[in-house]
Amino acid sequence: MVVVLAKGELDQIALPSADLPPVADVPAVDLSAPAGSAREAAARALVAACEEDGFFRVTGHGVPMELVRAAEAAAAAFFELPQGEKEVEAPTLGYGSKQIGGNGDLGWVEYLLLGVTPAGAAVPASSSSTLPCAAAAASATAASSSSAPAGPLRFRAVVSACTHTDTSPLAQPETTWSNITRSTRTLLVVAAWCVTHSFWQPTSTPFDSHALAPPIDCCAARADVPPCRAARSIDTPWILIATLQELAPITHASLGLLDEYTVAMRRMACAVLELMAEGLGLTGGELARLVARADSDCMLRVNHYPPRPAAPAVGAPPNLTGFGEHTDPQIISVLRSNGTSGLEVARHDGAWAAVPADGDAFFVNVGDTLQVLTNGRFRSVRHRVVVNSERSRVSMIFFGGPPPDEKLAPLPELLVGDGGRSRYREFTWTEFKASGCRTRLEDDRLARFEN
Numbered sequence: 127m128v129v130v131l132a133k134g135e136l137d138q139i140a141l142p143s144a145d146l147p148p149v150a151d152v153p154a155v156d157l158s159a160p161a162g163s164a165r166e167a168a169a170r171a172l173v174a175a176c177e178e179d180g181f182f183r184v185t186g187h188g189v190p191m192e193l194v195r196a197a198e199a200a201a202a203a204f205f206e207l208p209q210g211e212k213e214v215e216a217p218t219l220g221y222g223s224k225q226i227g228g229n230g231d232l233g234w235v236e237y238l239l240l241g242v243t244p245a246g247a248a249v250p251a252s253s254s255s256t257l258p259c260a261a262a263a264a265s266a267t268a269a270s271s272s273s274a275p276a277g278p279l280r281f282r283a284v285v286s287a288c289t290h291t292d293t294s295p296l297a298q299p300e301t302t303w304s305n306i307t308r309s310t311r312t313l314l315v316v317a318a319w320c321v322t323h324s325f326w327q328p329t330s331t332p333f334d335s336h337a338l339a340p341p342i343d344c345c346a347a348r349a350d351v352p353p354c355r356a357a358r359s360i361d362t363p364w365i366l367i368a369t370l371q372e373l374a375p376i377t378h379a380s381l382g383l384l385d386e387y388t389v390a391m392r393r394m395a396c397a398v399l400e401l402m403a404e405g406l407g408l409t410g411g412e413l414a415r416l417v418a419r420a421d422s423d424c425m426l427r428v429n430h431y432p433p434r435p436a437a438p439a440v441g442a443p444p445n446l447t448g449f450g451e452h453t454d455p456q457i458i459s460v461l462r463s464n465g466t467s468g469l470e471v472a473r474h475d476g477a478w479a480a481v482p483a484d485g486d487a488f489f490v491n492v493g494d495t496l497q498v499l500t501n502g503r504f505r506s507v508r509h510r511v512v513v514n515s516e517r518s519r520v521s522m523i524f525f526g527g528p529p530p531d532e533k534l535a536p537l538p539e540l541l542v543g544d545g546g547r548s549r550y551r552e553f554t555w556t557e558f559k560a561s562g563c564r565t566r567l568e569d570d571r572l573a574r575f576e577n
């Protein structure tokens with residue numbers, strides 16, 4: 127991360143303690159356990175883990191490790207780009223650095239934040255938080271650009287901001303993705319958008335093609351759309367086409383693989399919720415449906431924690447806050463990192479425990495919403511990331527959230543004990559997000575919904 131922290135900011139993210147907590151013994155849940163006693167045992171293990179610490183790891187998940195490694199490598203490659211180039215992607219990929227949420231929380235982290243479409247694919251979210259307001263901002267962005275045509279959303283934010291028409295940088299023969307200017311990149315994104323919306327007909331698949339048909343009046347069909355007006359001014363199509371191929375690694379790496387990864391994560395989240403329902407004796411399938419529905423409010427966050435700066439150079443303390451302590455607001459989060467430690471979870475007794483590197487497993491967090499649905503039986507796990515490593519950590523977290531209008535309250539089947547008393551009043555996900563927007567990272571966002 128090129129961004130340098132000012133002294134005051136460094137003080138804010140320094141963790142006073144140099145002590146490393148004990149390593150957590152994270153329970154494993156085998157998603158591939160065959161029906162019968164093995165699956166029943168897996169369901170029991172899952173429920174016990176959710177009750178105890180709200181945290182477990184999933185084995186037998188069936189997600190190809192090649193996909194996981196490719197998505198991690200793509201994310202890492204993105205974060206290696208020069209800072210200026212990453213910032214260009216803020217509207218397209220929800221890029222942000224250091225600031226977590228809009229209420230002053232800072233961390234030694236940069237990230238991408240992507241909303242998830244009904245099909246499961248990742249699309250840009252425009253906010254800088256893992257908190258519910260991120261999703262609110264993402265849907266607000268989508269609503270405010272509702273006049274844009276349907277189709278892939280990934281370029282929409284950049285496209286709608288594009289007014290630049292100067293194509294001269296494209297005339298440089300040695301143009302590469304990394305040495306073109308921001309405005310040229312914007313034009314290329316416009317061009318790519320036109321290809322994906324079929325304003326230009328490639329002779330084969332977009333981005334793999336060496337020969338695209340010239341963009342002859344490519345905007346005739348949609349002259350009302352601002353990006354098309356910008357695209358129309360491009361009068362050196364052959365250079366544009368040549369340079370479009372430079373776009374391929376970025377678009378595929380940052381979006382294509384993340385799309386595929388997100389689809390796999392949503393599928394896994396649903397499989398975990400199905401097993402959970404079995405363990406809880408729920409028969410209706412409602413838990414998994416909350417995350418599987420077309421309008422479910424899911425997100426993908428990709429975090430990069432650069433290595434800790436050398437202590438003598440900046441006077442840094444041994445440990446930095448990568449991501450401050452918090453609970454995730456959604457139903458469940460599915461997380462993994464590139465085999466680099468740093469994640470810590472608060473156990474039921476409040477003591478921190480370090481989560482070992484993940485190997486081929488995925489970690490699952492119980493979120494605030496699941497704590498509510500289970501009437502407090504499951505524990506929304508408090509967690510944080512501490513940076514004390516010489517190694518970069520890249521983590522990818524899928525947040526499985528409910529649809530915006532979903533009424534959330536303890537499931538009637540789980541209102542046992544305590545005289546059947548509901549510990550939480552009913553609220554919608556939208557209401558919860560709006561309330562979470564005003565909180566700091568470490569705040570208890572459920573307190574104001576308790577009965």
Ligand SMILES: O=C(O)CCC(=O)C(=O)O
Binds near residue numbers: 454469
């Ligand atoms: O990056 C990580 O490993 C965890 C980050 C996290 O808890 C979050 O993004 O909600």
Ligand SMILES: [Fe+2]
Binds near residue numbers: 452453509
């Ligand atoms: Fe989290």
